[in-house]
Amino acid sequence: MESPKFLYLQTFGCQMNVSDSEKIASLLAGVGYELTEESAAADLIILNTCTVRAKAEERVYRQLENLRPLKRKKPALLFGVGGCVAQQEGERLLEKIPYLDLVFGTHNLHRIPQIVLAAEEGRRLAEVDFIDNETRMGLFPVDDRSGGVTRFVTVMQGCDNYCSYCIVPYVRGREISRRSADIVAEIRLMAANGVKEVTLLGQNVNSYGLNDPGQPDFAGLLRMVAAIDGIERIRFTTSHPKDITRPLIDCFAELPKLCAHIHLPAQAGSSAVLARMNRGYTRPEYMEKVADLRSVRPDIAITSDIIVGFPGETEEDFTETLSLVEETGYSDIFSFLYSQRPGTAAADFDGDLPYDMKVERLDRLMAIQKKITRRYSEALVGTVQEVLVEGASKRTGQVFGRTTYNRIVNFDGDISLVGRLVDVEIIEGYQNSQLGRLV
Ligand code: SF4
The missing domain is CATH 2.40.50.140 (Nucleic acid-binding proteins)
Structure with missing residues (x-):
């Protein structure tokens, strides 16, 4: 009997990557790899990477250097990089990092067993080609029996929005919606294996089905999922505020299984900054969506992403962000310093702010949100x-x-x-x- 091979898999970035890592682990189990939490025990180390922020990318390079001594001790150990950094850098990663064995992009996940087997035979390779939608559609696995209590389910991939700061449309490709029948079949199987809560996942779930007249819209998909026996809770992420429709808002009133929480990234509070970000909504339009959601679900918890220090952000713009945060009363936010991503529209914008100014603004924002979150959390006491x-x-x-x-x-x-x-x-x-x- 062959001895088991061990895979150490580290995931950076968003929930999409967490879901992709589950797929990587399950595909590599098919060629004999068991997951380990000990990097020192590994025969294969894969970093599933994110490039949305420069910091995330730097962490990947640092982590590879940190792990490098393991390869000196165990020369047969394989190093691989997948995800968005891999997609963006491709072959260049193999040139930059001589001890790296394999690179695979966001559309090449399904090829990971073959890529790893080739690397085991001593070939160094990078596969980062985008594949056509028809082929992509057939690659979502439905036969998932791994159980658990809560699971992510990919319903769409890619993004067509081209927010001016964001690299996602370039590294994940154009939007594609999975067939609703496949999604329902996968969730039914999960429910049969004990899963109670599913989070429907995509870069912009609200635009589910819009490019495909054969599919329901996102509200229709939610209703199909809500009808599955055994599933007791439904969540979804991420939502684009411009694509929150009336039928979707009505789901919060009409579907008891739909949790009273929405992640609704505002990114900024000033309409001028939102326009430069190419977000497709103004501050009043965003606030209107918040009001509409609260009119059907007054207790709904809203969380957000906020970017601080976008090029040209004035003190007045930033004050508008602070007031939007207070007005909305988020239960929590993820806040980030703007970091320039090469290849995006904003990378060519004038008006980059001094680093210290960005940090000072971020600190102010975080202090305000900390108080709001604390207040929110304390208000739940006794309920x-x-x-x-x-x-x-x-x-x-x-x-x-x-x-x-x-x-x-x-x-x-x-x-x-x-x-x-x-x-x-x-x-x-x-x-x-x-x-x-x-x-
Ligand atoms: S909606 Fe904007 S921020 Fe979100 S993935 Fe698409 S381009 Fe990026």
């Missing part, structure tokens, strides 16, 4: 929340799960609760989580 239990907490004797608002709750409980929806009284509100008591 009883339905929590889907996902696993054991770090603290012994406790388990954790999420509320419909996507807040993590830790509470005393037995591991046998995993997979169940239970009522939990919130007794403490922290910055990133809640403490509760099983009712």
